[in-house]
Amino acid sequence: MNYFAYGVRGLLTAVFLIAVAGKTGRAGAFSAFADSLRPLAVVPGPAVRAVALATVAAEAAVGLALALPYTATTLAGLLGATALLAVFAVVIARSVGRGTTVRCRCFGRSTVPLGRPHVVRNGLLACLAGVGAAVVAAGPAGAPNPGMAAVVWCAGAVAGGLVTVLEDLVGLFRPVEPSVTE
Incomplete structure (x- = not known):
C-alpha cells in the first residue's frame, strides 16, 4: 500500500467515525438524523428509522474497516x-434539485441546509475513495516506512476532521450582516 492510500484511509476513517459520533453521541441526535431523512422522500415513512439505522451501521463498518491494518479490510x-x-x-x-430544504445532519448538528456544497463534498470524497481503492487493488508499491505511513495516515485524519467542520470554517469568512440598532 502506498502513502496516498494511507492518507485517504486516514481522511475517510475520520469522516465516517465523526459522522457516526455526530449521529449517536448525544441524546436526540439519532432521532434528529432520522427525522432529517423524511423530507428527502427517498424511502417510505415507516422505513425511515430503519434506513437511518442502516446508514449509521454502514458508516461505522466503513470507518472500522478503514482503521484496521489489513489490505482486504482496507x-x-x-x-x-x-x-x-x-x-x-x-x-x-x-433533494436540492427539487428545492427541498433539509438541515445537514451528516455530522450531527448543523444549521446549514443541504445544498450543492454537500453534493460536491460527497462527490469528491467518493472519487478519493475510488482512487484509493484502485491504488490498493493494484498492489503494494513497495514496503512503506511505518513511521511515514503513520504520519500520512494522521495527516489524512486531520484533513478528514477539517472536512467535517468545513461548513463552520466557511461561515467564518462570510460577510457579517450589519446589525440594526436604534
Whole structure:
C-alpha cells in the first residue's frame, strides 16, 4: 500500500467515525438524523428509522474497516466508502434539485441546509475513495516506512476532521450582516 492510500484511509476513517459520533453521541441526535431523512422522500415513512439505522451501521463498518491494518479490510472499506458517498451525493443532489430544504445532519448538528456544497463534498470524497481503492487493488508499491505511513495516515485524519467542520470554517469568512440598532 502506498502513502496516498494511507492518507485517504486516514481522511475517510475520520469522516465516517465523526459522522457516526455526530449521529449517536448525544441524546436526540439519532432521532434528529432520522427525522432529517423524511423530507428527502427517498424511502417510505415507516422505513425511515430503519434506513437511518442502516446508514449509521454502514458508516461505522466503513470507518472500522478503514482503521484496521489489513489490505482486504482496507479495500472493502474504500469500496464501501465509494458506494456510500456516491449514494449520499445522488440523494442530496435530488433533494436540492427539487428545492427541498433539509438541515445537514451528516455530522450531527448543523444549521446549514443541504445544498450543492454537500453534493460536491460527497462527490469528491467518493472519487478519493475510488482512487484509493484502485491504488490498493493494484498492489503494494513497495514496503512503506511505518513511521511515514503513520504520519500520512494522521495527516489524512486531520484533513478528514477539517472536512467535517468545513461548513463552520466557511461561515467564518462570510460577510457579517450589519446589525440594526436604534
